[in-house]
Amino acid sequence: xxxxxxxxxxxxxxxxxxxxxxxxxxxxxxxxxxxxxxxxxxxxxxxxxxxxxxxxxxxxxxxxxxxxxxxxxxxxxxxxxxxxxxxxxxxxxxxxxxxxxxxxxxxxxxxxxxxxxxxxxxxxxxxxxxxxxxxxxxxxxxxxxxxxxxxxxxxxxxxxxxxxxxxxxxxxxxxxxxxxxxxxxxxxxxxxxxxxxxxxxxxxxxxxxxxxxxxxxxxxxxxxxxxxxxxxxxxxxxxxxxxxxxxxxxxxxxxxxxxxxxxxxxxxxxxxxxxxxxxxxx
Amino acid sequence: xxxxxxxxxxxxxxxxxxxxxxxxxxxxxxxxxxxxxxxxxxxxxxxxxxxxxxxxxxxxxxxxxxxxxxxxxxxxxxxxxxxxxxxxxxxxxxxxxxxxxxxxxxxxxxxxxxxxxxxxxxxxxxxxxxxxxxxxxxxxxxxxxxxxxxxxxxxxxxxxxxxxxxxxxxxxxxxxxxxxxxxxxxxxxxxxxxxxxxxxxxxxxxxxxxxxxxxxxxxxxxxxxxxxxxxxxxxxxxxxxxxxxxxxxxxxxxxxxxxxxxxxxxxxxxxxxxxxxxxxxxx
Numbered sequence: 001x002x003x004x005x006x007x008x009x010x011x012x013x014x015x016x017x018x019x020x021x022x023x024x025x026x027x028x029x030x031x032x033x034x035x036x037x038x039x040x041x042x043x044x045x046x047x048x049x050x051x052x053x054x055x056x057x058x059x060x061x062x063x064x065x066x067x068x069x070x071x072x073x074x075x076x077x078x079x080x081x082x083x084x085x086x087x088x089x090x091x092x093x094x095x096x097x098x099x100x101x102x103x104x105x106x107x108x109x110x111x112x113x114x115x116x117x118x119x120x121x122x123x124x125x126x127x128x129x130x131x132x133x134x135x136x137x138x139x140x141x142x143x144x145x146x147x148x149x150x151x152x153x154x155x156x157x158x159x160x161x162x163x164x165x166x167x168x169x170x171x172x173x174x175x176x177x178x179x180x181x182x183x184x185x186x187x188x189x190x191x192x193x194x195x196x197x198x199x200x201x202x203x204x205x206x207x208x209x210x211x212x213x214x215x216x217x218x219x220x221x222x223x224x225x226x227x228x229x230x231x232x233x234x235x236x237x238x239x240x241x242x243x244x245x246x247x248x249x250x251x252x253x254x255x256x257x258x259x260x261x262x263x264x265x266x267x268x269x270x271x272x273x274x275x276x277x278x279x280x281x282x
Numbered sequence: 283x284x285x286x287x288x289x290x291x292x293x294x295x296x297x298x299x300x301x302x303x304x305x306x307x308x309x310x311x312x313x314x315x316x317x318x319x320x321x322x323x324x325x326x327x328x329x330x331x332x333x334x335x336x337x338x339x340x341x342x343x344x345x346x347x348x349x350x351x352x353x354x355x356x357x358x359x360x361x362x363x364x365x366x367x368x369x370x371x372x373x374x375x376x377x378x379x380x381x382x383x384x385x386x387x388x389x390x391x392x393x394x395x396x397x398x399x400x401x402x403x404x405x406x407x408x409x410x411x412x413x414x415x416x417x418x419x420x421x422x423x424x425x426x427x428x429x430x431x432x433x434x435x436x437x438x439x440x441x442x443x444x445x446x447x448x449x450x451x452x453x454x455x456x457x458x459x460x461x462x463x464x465x466x467x468x469x470x471x472x473x474x475x476x477x478x479x480x481x482x483x484x485x486x487x488x489x490x491x492x493x494x495x496x497x498x499x500x501x502x503x504x505x506x507x508x509x510x511x512x513x514x515x516x517x518x519x520x521x522x523x524x525x526x527x528x529x530x531x532x533x534x535x536x537x538x539x540x541x542x543x544x545x546x547x548x549x550x551x552x553x554x555x556x557x558x559x560x561x562x563x564x565x
Contacts, residue, residue, distance in 0.1 A: 003390060003392050005386070005390060006386035006387075006389075006390035006392045006395070007386070007392070009382040009383060009385050009386035009390075010382065010383040010386040010387070010398055010402075012378070012379050012382065012383075013379040013380065013382070013383040013402060013442065014398070014401075016379060016435065016438060016439055016442070017401055017402065017439065017442075019420075020417065020420070020435055020436060020439045021401070021404070021405065021408075021413070021439060023420060024413075024416035024417050024419055024420035025408075025412070025416050027416065027419050027420055027423065028412075028415060028416040028419050031419055082315060085308075085311065086311070086312065086315045089304055089308045089309075089311060089312045090312070092303065092304050092308075093304065093312075099557060101312065101316055102557065102561075103556060103557065103560070104316055104319060104320065105315065105316065105319050106560040106561070107547060107556075107560070108319055108320075108323060109560065110496050110500070110543050110546070110547060111323060111500070111539065111540055111543050112499075112500035112502065112517050112520075112539055112543075113500065113502060113517075114502050114517045114520045114521050114524065114536075115322075115323070115326060115520070115536040115539050115540060116322050116323070117524075118322075118326065118520070118524055118532055118533070118536050119321070119322025119323055119325050119326045119536065120322045121524070121528070122322075122325050122326070122329060122337055122533070123321060123322060123325055125337075127337075127338075129325065129339075154322075157318065157319065157322065160315075160319065161560075165560065165561055168561060169561060189305075214407065214409070215409075217409075218409030218410070218411045218412070219503075220410075220411050220502070220503040220506070221502050221503060221517075221521055224521065224525065225521065225524055225525065235409075235411045235503070238411055238415060239506070239507075242415055242418065242507065243507075248415075248419070251415060252415060252419070255411060255412045255415050255416075256412070258409065258411070258412070259408070259409065259412050262409070
């Protein structure tokens, strides 16, 4: 090696990442192909595709994957529709409200997700504030807690900052004089947003939705606390396989399928939007 | 608007809409989003003061009984200390790893640099769920399942990217002339690092440390797989408690977590600037 210094400097971190990131991921990949039966446990040295064939043929697993992906997709869509306009509205505020409200929107990011899930379970529960308000309005009780709706609401709460941050960052690069020019040329506010602001913040919305989708699809505490025992998502069945069923190979197969499916969705979405985006810009 | 063509500087003043001003609808939308973001945190903090036995809003005065109950609950107290030591240890370890790694990544061009950069930031992209089950497998193979030391290393792994990002941000655009002056005056490389470089990147390093601390303290998905009954962290304890029973004790613990996070945010703001940490100039 010609230049040992950078390698020496990054060696301590590399050791940690090699032993605690690369090694366990490879071990888990191997584990997902190991044989298993409930009496003897994992059969080391014996390889099978049983976990994966089980996963892709059992409607139980397929249903959970489907639910996880539509919940994550819906969460991403709502975050786009709410987060991007919110970032735009914030960017047009004067100081000090601009920075205060930006922090209010982003700061929940630093509060433990368990706390936020618990807060939502109080709001959405049968005796929660939302149902009390609905009762007071004479609309009657709605079952929210332990439904997909509760999971999506709480996921949007957790993920919204991840959408606001990249959109906000790309809005900072926007030149306000272009908007001024458009307004002076009689462009309506709507067409200014559609034809000037939106194309420029598209990369921000794209990267935000990738982060939101990836994190939502693999989220654990929110479906665990707001989906209840019956409404399973991929992360909660991985937990069940590992800690209740003790069927580690099956759990490993589910977890790795989630990782790969996530990567495929992200990469294809990225390519699709990028191509359209390039076409739009000529 | 007929005169605006000749004076573009004043152009927008005549039009109905001035870019940069929010209309009433936009402000209403903003108010709704802000209340949506605050609602679950506020409800937790209010309900924590309830004198009742159930999760209800305090209608008949406020009470600290549930906070007292938290401090008398041995499981929550021991989990709090576990989480605190874990966060202190993993934030410190990740900082010790990330600073030299950041130096290597910003000051040298070498083969594999991009790859190493991507590797060090990858825990941000790989789901903690996947890391959790992977680390559970490793820890059981090496006989370290549920040990505090293994948990500490695992947390150091997932919080390193947070420190690294802020370290990289403070090293990019770093003026090296002062360092070179120190070296030309006969300072050893180590001395010039400790006396010149480190003080200059200290806001980034300490901000990164605190961000790592907060993230380790809050982490639940990975921890739930790699903790044992004696090393259960506070968020894991809360998760397990919330799945079994729901009483105001949980609200009190949550309110304490919110309070602690608020304090950490104030410190983080002083050290590095909260907006810079959250929005992040470097991504």
